[in-house]
Amino acid sequence: MSEKAEDSGKLEIVTPQGHEEDDKPKKMRMAKKNACDSCGKCCGMGGPVLQKEDMGLLMSGTLSQDSLYAVREGELVFVPGEQEPKEFFIEVIKVKEKNEGGECFFYEGSGTCRIYENRPAQCRDYQCWAPSECLTGIDSTRILRKDIFGGVPFLMDAIARHNEKCSYEKLGVSLARAAGGDEEGMEDVIDMLQYDNSLRELLKEKLGITPDAADLVLGRPLIKTINAFGFYVVQEGETFTIMPIETERKETP
Ligand code: SF4
Numbered sequence: 001m002s003e004k005a006e007d008s009g010k011l012e013i014v015t016p017q018g019h020e021e022d023d024k025p026k027k028m029r030m031a032k033k034n035a036c037d038s039c040g041k042c043c044g045m046g047g048p049v050l051q052k053e054d055m056g057l058l059m060s061g062t063l064s065q066d067s068l069y070a071v072r073e074g075e076l077v078f079v080p081g082e083q084e085p086k087e088f089f090i091e092v093i094k095v096k097e098k099n100e101g102g103e104c105f106f107y108e109g110s111g112t113c114r115i116y117e118n119r120p121a122q123c124r125d126y127q128c129w130a131p132s133e134c135l136t137g138i139d140s141t142r143i144l145r146k147d148i149f150g151g152v153p154f155l156m157d158a159i160a161r162h163n164e165k166c167s168y169e170k171l172g173v174s175l176a177r178a179a180g181g182d183e184e185g186m187e188d189v190i191d192m193l194q195y196d197n198s199l200r201e202l203l204k205e206k207l208g209i210t211p212d213a214a215d216l217v218l219g220r221p222l223i224k225t226i227n228a229f230g231f232y233v234v235q236e237g238e239t240f241t242i243m244p245i246e247t248e249r250k251e252t253p
């Protein structure tokens with residue numbers, strides 16, 4: 001949500017309630033938005049990407065580690081209103097959504113943000129009436145996992161090994177091979193799923209990092225993010241079965 005006002009506005013449809021004098025329902029009309037009225041529409045379209053100036057919110061605990069996740073380079077992510085997932089070409093840290101591509105973790109509905117006074121920079125700066133102005137420069141201003149965990153060599157090492165063994169580039173290639181009937185491709189995907197799963201268990205066992213907080217350290221589990229690649233996984237203990245998703249929008253059956 002932004003408090004900035006701009007001269008150039010965005011047209012939006014307003015649906016007035018009630019009836020005209022002749023008893024007909026009031027007609028829709030177009031209104032120009034040029035300042036944030038805290039409607040909450042943007043909060044229903046996912047959590048913000050964190051910027052360096054948000055580090056204080058992490059330090060103070062306003063943004064707890066289990067309210068955040070890392071989107072790794074090459075990850076496919078569903079965004080509201082789009083049928084096809086979008087590829088993230090760079091790593092970012094985001095506030096979690098309540099479900100895939102859904103409301104921000106801190107959104108309580110009716111335009112209410114649970115951390116409004118301390119909301120992240122992207123929420124303060126976002127202007128829905130001029131979205132292109134809000135998307136510039138994110139490459140140099142975003143927070144990276146090394147900004148958060150740089151002082152913990154064990155975690156940085158785990159992140160590096162995970163990126164190497166379970167990169168989304170490798171996952172995409174192996175899935176394509178598996179889909180073409182290549183057994184080695186399928187074995188590679190299963191190896192990645194097992195590695196991703198066991199590393200999360202190790203972080204919990206050694207450092208007490210909960211599965212929710214592990215989403216920030218390692219990104220979300222491959223067993224979930226694989227859905228955006230058109231597959232779903234059934235896990236029974238250490239056994240993983242991979243199936244293609246047949247539905248129109250690539251959601252887990
Ligand atoms: S969509 Fe977001 S930025 Fe636009 S008016 Fe609503 S709360 Fe403000």
Ligand code: SF4
Nearest residue numbers: 043104106107113123
């Ligand atoms: S942190 Fe608050 S203002 Fe920002 S998207 Fe979430 S609910 Fe909206």
